[in-house]
Amino acid sequence: MVTSRFLKACRREPVDATPVWFMRQAGRYMAEYRALRERHSLLEICRTPDLATEVTLQPIRRVEVDAAILFSDLLLPLEPMGLPFDFVKGEGPQLERPIDRPADVDRLRDVEPREALAHVLDAIALIQRELAGRVPLIGFAGAPFTLASYAIEGGHSSNFARTKAFMYGHPDGWHRLCERLAAVVADYLAAQIEAGIDAVQLFDSWVGVLGPADYREFALPHTRRIFETIGRRVPTIHFGTGTAAILHELREAGGDVIGVDWRIPIDVAWERIGFDRAVQGNLDPTLLLGPTPRMFSQADDILSRVGGRPGHIFNLGHGILPSTPVEHVQMLAQYVHSASRRMR
Amino acid sequence: MVTSRFLKACRREPVDATPVWFMRQAGRYMAEYRALRERHSLLEICRTPDLATEVTLQPIRRVEVDAAILFSDLLLPLEPMGLPFDFVKGEGPQLERPIDRPADVDRLRDVEPREALAHVLDAIALIQRELAGRVPLIGFAGAPFTLASYAIEGGHSSNFARTKAFMYGHPDGWHRLCERLAAVVADYLAAQIEAGIDAVQLFDSWVGVLGPADYREFALPHTRRIFETIGRRVPTIHFGTGTAAILHELREAGGDVIGVDWRIPIDVAWERIGFDRAVQGNLDPTLLLGPTPRMFSQADDILSRVGGRPGHIFNLGHGILPSTPVEHVQMLAQYVHSASRRMR
Numbered sequence: 305m306v307t308s309r310f311l312k313a314c315r316r317e318p319v320d321a322t323p324v325w326f327m328r329q330a331g332r333y334m335a336e337y338r339a340l341r342e343r344h345s346l347l348e349i350c351r352t353p354d355l356a357t358e359v360t361l362q363p364i365r366r367v368e369v370d371a372a373i374l375f376s377d378l379l380l381p382l383e384p385m386g387l388p389f390d391f392v393k394g395e396g397p398q399l400e401r402p403i404d405r406p407a408d409v410d411r412l413r414d415v416e417p418r419e420a421l422a423h424v425l426d427a428i429a430l431i432q433r434e435l436a437g438r439v440p441l442i443g444f445a446g447a448p449f450t451l452a453s454y455a456i457e458g459g460h461s462s463n464f465a466r467t468k469a470f471m472y473g474h475p476d477g478w479h480r481l482c483e484r485l486a487a488v489v490a491d492y493l494a495a496q497i498e499a500g501i502d503a504v505q506l507f508d509s510w511v512g513v514l515g516p517a518d519y520r521e522f523a524l525p526h527t528r529r530i531f532e533t534i535g536r537r538v539p540t541i542h543f544g545t546g547t548a549a550i551l552h553e554l555r556e557a558g559g560d561v562i563g564v565d566w567r568i569p570i571d572v573a574w575e576r577i578g579f580d581r582a583v584q585g586n587l588d589p590t591l592l593l594g595p596t597p598r599m600f601s602q603a604d605d606i607l608s609r610v611g612g613r614p615g616h617i618f619n620l621g622h623g624i625l626p627s628t629p630v631e632h633v634q635m636l637a638q639y640v641h642s643a644s645r646r647m648r
Numbered sequence: 649m650v651t652s653r654f655l656k657a658c659r660r661e662p663v664d665a666t667p668v669w670f671m672r673q674a675g676r677y678m679a680e681y682r683a684l685r686e687r688h689s690l691l692e693i694c695r696t697p698d699l700a701t702e703v704t705l706q707p708i709r710r711v712e713v714d715a716a717i718l719f720s721d722l723l724l725p726l727e728p729m730g731l732p733f734d735f736v737k738g739e740g741p742q743l744e745r746p747i748d749r750p751a752d753v754d755r756l757r758d759v760e761p762r763e764a765l766a767h768v769l770d771a772i773a774l775i776q777r778e779l780a781g782r783v784p785l786i787g788f789a790g791a792p793f794t795l796a797s798y799a800i801e802g803g804h805s806s807n808f809a810r811t812k813a814f815m816y817g818h819p820d821g822w823h824r825l826c827e828r829l830a831a832v833v834a835d836y837l838a839a840q841i842e843a844g845i846d847a848v849q850l851f852d853s854w855v856g857v858l859g860p861a862d863y864r865e866f867a868l869p870h871t872r873r874i875f876e877t878i879g880r881r882v883p884t885i886h887f888g889t890g891t892a893a894i895l896h897e898l899r900e901a902g903g904d905v906i907g908v909d910w911r912i913p914i915d916v917a918w919e920r921i922g923f924d925r926a927v928q929g930n931l932d933p934t935l936l937l938g939p940t941p942r943m944f945s946q947a948d949d950i951l952s953r954v955g956g957r958p959g960h961i962f963n964l965g966h967g968i969l970p971s972t973p974v975e976h977v978q979m980l981a982q983y984v985h986s987a988s989r990r991m992r
Contacts, residue, residue, distance in 0.1 A: 462806065465969050468934035472942050512890075515911050515932070517949070546856075549892035549912040567859050568893040588859070590812035598816050605861070625809050 308440050310370040314503060314539030314561050316582050316615030322607065322644035323370035324637050325442070327543075328623030329363040330375045334630055336362050346391050350376050356427040360441075361434055366630065368637040371440050371503070372431065374496075376424055378446035378507055379454055381488050384420035386413045387455055395459065402458030403470070406477025412484055417492035428499040442541075443501030445489045447508035448482040448526035455481065464513045471522050482526040490533035497537050505541040506530060506559065509622075512546025519550045524557045531558025541584055545622055551576040565621030571609035582615035589620045592628045592636065599632060600639055607644050618644075652784050654714040658847060658883030658905050660926050660959035666951065666988035667714035668981050669786070671887075672967030673707040674719045678974055680706050690735050694720050700771040704785075705778055710974065712981040715784050715847070716775065718840075720768055722790035722851055723798055725832050728764035730757045731799055739803065746802030747814070750821025756828055761836035772843040786885075787845035789833045791852035792826040792870035799825065808857045815866050826870040834877035841881050849885040850874060850903065853966075856890025863894045868901045875902025885928055889966055895920040909965030915953040926959035933964045936972045936980065943976065944983055951988050962988075 309323040331337055337359055340349065349355040359375040379389055379397055389399040403409060418425065431441055446454075453467040461467065471478045493504050511523055527542070534540055542559025544550075548568040555562055555577045562581055564573040566588035574583045587606060591599045603618070610616040618640045624633065653667040675681055681703055684693065693699040703719040723733055723741055733743040747753060762769065775785055790798075797811040805811065815822045837848050855867055871886070878884055886903025888894075892912040899906055899921045906925055908917040910932035918927045931950060935943045947962070954960040962984045968977065 460806070462804070463934075463966075463969070465934050465937070465971070468932065469937040472935060473937065473939055512911065516913060518932075546890055546911070549916070567856065567890070569860060572893070588812065588862075590807075590809050591816060593809070593813045593817065595817055622807075625807070627809070 308370065308502075310440055310617060311502060311539060313615060313617045314541070314582055318614045320645065320648070321641045322610075322616055322618050324618040324640040325369045325371040325373065326363075326367075326620055326624050326633065326637075327373075329367060329369060329373065329633070330359045331624060332626035333624050333628040333633065334362055334366070346377065350380060351423050353423055353427040353430050356424075357430045357434060360427070360431050363633075364435070364439060367634050368641060369439065371442050372435060373442040373505070374424070374428060374431065374444060374501065376427075376444070378444075378451065378509075380421060380424065381415060381417065381445070381485075381492055382451065382455060384413065384415045385484070385488060386411060397454065397459050399454065399458040403455045403481065406474045406480070409477050409481045409484065412481075415488050415491075417488065417495045421492060421495070425495055425499040428496060428501055432500045440502035441500070442503045442505055443493065443496035444505040444507060445493050445496075447506050447511065447523070447530070448485040448489065449511045449514070449523040450508050451485045451489070452478070452481050453510050455485075464510065468513075471518075475522075478522060479526075482522070486526040486529045490530045493530065493534055497534070501538065503539040503541065504534065505543055505563070508542070508544040508554075511544045511554075512550070514550065516550050516553050519553045524553060527557040543584070548573070552578075555581055561615075561617060563619065567621070569609055570606055570616075571611075574610075574613075579613070579615075582617065584617040584619045586619070586621045587636075589622050589625050589628070592620070592624065592632045594629065594632060596632060596635060599636060603636060603639055604643060607640070607647055612647055652714065652846075654784055654961060655846060655883060657959060657961045658885070658926055662958045664989065664992070665985045666954075666960055666962050668962040668984040669713045669715040669717065670707075670711075670964055670968050670977065670981075671717075673711060673713055673717065673977070674703045675968060676970035677968050677972040677977065678706055678710070690721065694724060695767050697767055697771040697774050700768070701774045701778060704771070704775050707977075708779070708783060711978050712985060713783065715786050716779060717786040717849070718768070718772060718775065718788060718845065720771075720788070722788075722795065722853075724765060724768065725759060725761065725789070725829075725836055726795065726799060728757065728759045729828070729832060730755060741798065741803050743798065743802040747799045747825065750818045750824070753821050753825045753828065756825075759832050759835075761832065761839045765836060765839070769839055769843040772840060772845055776844045784846035785844070786847045786849055787837065787840035788849040788851060789837050789840075791850050791855065791867070791874070791888075792829040792833065793855045793858070793867040794852050795829045795833070796822070796825050797854050799829075808854065812857075815862075819866075822866060823870075826866070830870040830873045834874045837874065837878055841878070845882065847883040847885065848878065849887055849907070852886070852888040852898075855888045855898075856894070858894065860894050860897050863897045868897060871901040887928070892917070896922075899925055905959075905961060907963065911965070913953055914950055914960075915955075918954075918957075923957070923959075926961065928961040928963045930963070930965045931980075933966055933969050933972070936964070936968065936976045938973065938976060940976060940979060943980060947980060947983055948987060951984070951991055956991055
């Protein structure tokens with residue numbers, strides 16, 4: 305495992321070929337996942353270690369990826385905190401009672417992730433046993449801003465108006481909420497590390513709706529606290545979308561690796577982040593729908609922009625889309641390996 | 649009108665105070681608009697010159713803005729092209745038969761905007777008569793990428809997967825579609841200019857989902873053609889959201905003024921755009937929900953970043969949200985005028 309390409313790249317060490325994994329590499333684009341979903345809900349899979357293990361391993365058997373990522377959901381910590389939710393078909397997550405005013409924050413419950421989310425930790429142990437060192441296992445959690453946005457909006461949002469109105473209108477309540485979330489997430493990730501994961505990714509998927517000054521005021525301190533708590537126990541990846549104007553701030557908040565989306569060329573992004581961090585990205589997931597020549601040429605473009613500099617992990621700019629043909633995912637992983645080997 | 653602050657700022661000439669107008673300054677946040685909407689649908693208002701005139705003028709009577717903007721909808725040109733749509737309560741526009749394959753593009757009809765959209769041109773004449781030179785009138789249309797995304801997705805989208813799959817999968821069909829849209833839009837804007845508007849804004853609201861290389865390949869040539877067709881007859885504003893990484897490309901496509909959203913500080917944006925263009929923006933619309941001290945301090949921040957350089961039009965980074973108190977909009981416009989006067 306110490307020789308894992310993925311872990312080496314996180315530490316910016318030279319590798320034989322560019323490591324690759326995909327956000328949502330386990331999911332609806334795979335027939336075996338869809339088959340399992342016919343019998344079990346998303347939350348059932350997340351909460352049943354055997355099922356979470358099976359789904360985590362599905363892409364490892366089919367796709368030449370250099371890392372597994374725990375199958376789970378960003379929102380899991382919200383329920384034990386007192387924010388129950390469910391997944392409504394076609395609409396994504398829906399919270400029963402979103403946070404509406406600062407007093408709602410004070411009603412949140414303290415959570416001991418080792419108890420409330422023990423099933424995730426059990427899944428990690430089970431997955432590691434099954435993986436037997438073939439590839440490292442990535443654990444993950446949501447960053448405070450992104451979790452707070454779900455807690456306040458009650459689900460997906462297009463403009464994050466409720467989130468920002470709360471943030472601007474009740475800065476104290478906002479910071480209390482994010483402190484609570486940061487404490488739970490830090491604890492949850494520490495528990496994941498103890499349970500045996502090899503790296504963590506913090507998803508601040510929607511933080512790109514903030515400009516640099518707002519990011520610094522409302523998101524950075526809470527995200528930084530999580531990275532500080534994790535320390536240097538395992539490599540950390542810090543990911544968001546639409547972050548072209550706040551890459552420097554994301555880096556300041558923490559993360560050995562900064563994940564970037566397709567909106568900015570990876571070399572431009574890396575320069576803004578600083579070459580003392582690794583980068584992960586950044587193919588547009590839509591390119592995997594086909595046709596494959598364009599997918600390959602864009603993968604080439606990313607690899608040549610990186611130019612063999614140590615510290616690049618190939619990934620998409622966001623998750624694999626459900627309608628993606630599995631063959632394209634397989635071909636892309638192989639291609640990244642062979643093309644990056646040729647470039648060395 | 650030649651002395652209009654707004655038109656002077658478009659030409660980067662010095663002004664006595666920073667001109668201000670707001671995207672969606674006519675709309676649901678105003679009680680008089682909501683009253684009208686109880687009796688008329690959005691499309692009825694757009695298609696009835698008297699009603700469009702009334703709604704266009706509503707904010708002029710209440711808010712100290714330096715320009716009126718024609719009340720209309722980006723999608724109007726789609727119906728005569730053979731893409732009928734309606735507004736579904738709470739869900740936004742919904743096309744009856746979105747474009748699904750390249751053959752659908754060839755079935756689109758040629759449109760003579762002077763006939764098919766004559767009601768818009770009638771509204772312009774009526775509005776100008778009512779305005780009687782008090783403030784200039786801005787006309788507008790959607791840019792090819794943004795219109796194509798509605799034509800293909802059939803409505804709002806969160807990831808634009810269908811749009812991009814079409815673009816990557818059928819580049820010829822995509823370019824044919826955008827050529828058709830660009831021709832109609834160029835003609836439509838020319839007709840608006842003939843009908844008497846004083847400036848135009850081209851809305852490429854969703855083009856920020858493209859990186860620079862994709863923007864250059866799939867959007868820029870079509871947008872440029874529109875700006876070239878308009879020429880220098882009236883000042884042109886080119887607006888998009890999430891464009892931090894493609895500002896230079898937007899500028900290259902055209903526009904005397906580049907509109908930017910709140911995700912990037914306006915001075916950083918202006919430097920990337922180049923000081924030989926004017927800029928418009930960029931307060932986060934959520935700040936208008938309150939509390940007002942933060943709204944004012946952010947307005948100050950924008951004005952001090954601009955530092956009195958000629959060629960800044962104050963606006964939001966996107967449209968006014970429906971739940972915005974009208975008093976905040978009034979106070980903000982006054983504040984921009986008085987604060988920018990003090991700074992001079």
